[in-house]
Amino acid sequence: MRRRDCAGAALELVRGDITSQATDAIVNAANTTLLGGGGVDGAIHRAGGPEILAECRTLGGCVTGDAKLTRGGRLPARFVIHAVGPVYRDGRHGEPELLASAYRRSLEIAVEHGLRSVAFPSISTGAYRFPIAEAAPIALGTVVRFLVARPGTLTLVRFVLFGDADLAAYETALAGPACDPGRGVAQG
Numbered sequence: 001m002r003r004r005d006c007a008g009a010a011l012e013l014v015r016g017d018i019t020s021q022a023t024d025a026i027v028n029a030a031n032t033t034l035l036g037g038g039g040v041d042g043a044i045h046r047a048g049g050p051e052i053l054a055e056c057r058t059l060g061g062c063v064t065g066d067a068k069l070t071r072g073g074r075l076p077a078r079f080v081i082h083a084v085g086p087v088y089r090d091g092r093h094g095e096p097e098l099l100a101s102a103y104r105r106s107l108e109i110a111v112e113h114g115l116r117s118v119a120f121p122s123i124s125t126g127a128y129r130f131p132i133a134e135a136a137p138i139a140l141g142t143v144v145r146f147l148v149a150r151p152g153t154l155t156l157v158r159f160v161l162f163g164d165a166d167l168a169a170y171e172t173a174l175a176g177p178a179c180d181p182g183r184g185v186a187q188g
C-alpha cells in the first residue's frame with residue numbers, strides 16, 4: 001500500500017477488490033446506460049444486489065465524463081457513484097479530458113452529498129482500453145488537484161487496483177510529475 005498526505009487528505013493506492021471497500025462511496029466504471037455490464041460494473045451489481053440496478057433505472061443514463069449517485073445496497077460502502085469514462089480510440093478524441101472529467105465529477109458528487117471517503121477503480125482501463133500508463137497520471141493528477149482546491153472536504157481517496165501491474169502503473173504515476181509535491185502533494 002502506498003499512502004500520501006494531500007492537503008490534509010489521505011491518498012492511497014492498494015491492490016484489491018473495489019466491492020469490499022468500506023468507504024462512504026465506491027465508484028463504478030459504468031457505461032452510459034447505467035444498466036450494468038462486465039468488469040467492475042458487473043462485480044458491483046453482483047455484490048450490491050438488485051436495489052442498485054432498480055435505482056439506476058430511474059436515472060435516465062449518464063453522459064461520458066459525468067457520474068451519478070445511488071445507494072450501495074448490500075455493499076459495505078453506503079453509496080455507489082456510477083462514473084462513465086471514455087472508450088479509448090487513439091487519445092485524440094478528447095479521451096484524456098473525458099477521463100479527468102469522470103474523476104472530477106465523482107469527487108464533486110461525493111462532496112455535494114457530504115461524503116468523506118471514496119474508493120475508485122481504474123476507470124476506462126479495462127473494457128474501454130485506455131492505456132493504464134496514460135490513464136494513471138490523469139486519474140491521480142485530477143484527484144490531487146481536487147484535494148488541493150477543496151481542502152477539508154474529503155478525508156480519504158483510495159485507488160483500488162485489481163492486479164500488481166495496475167498497482168505498479170499507479171505507483172509510477174504517483175511518483176511522477178502529475179503528482180508533483182510542488183502542486184501540493186507532500187510525501188507521506
Ligand code: AR6
Nearest residue numbers: 017018029031037038039040041043124125126127128162
Ligand atoms: N475491483 C477493482 N478493479 C477491478 C475489478 C474489481 N472488482 N474488476 C475489474 N477491475 P472495466 P472500463 C479492473 O472493464 O474499462 C463494463 O462492462 C480492471 O482490471 O471494469 O471503464 C461497463 O458496463 C480494469 O483495470 O471498466 C462498461 O461498459 C479496471 O478495473 C465498461 O465495462 C476497469 O475495467 C467500462 O469499461
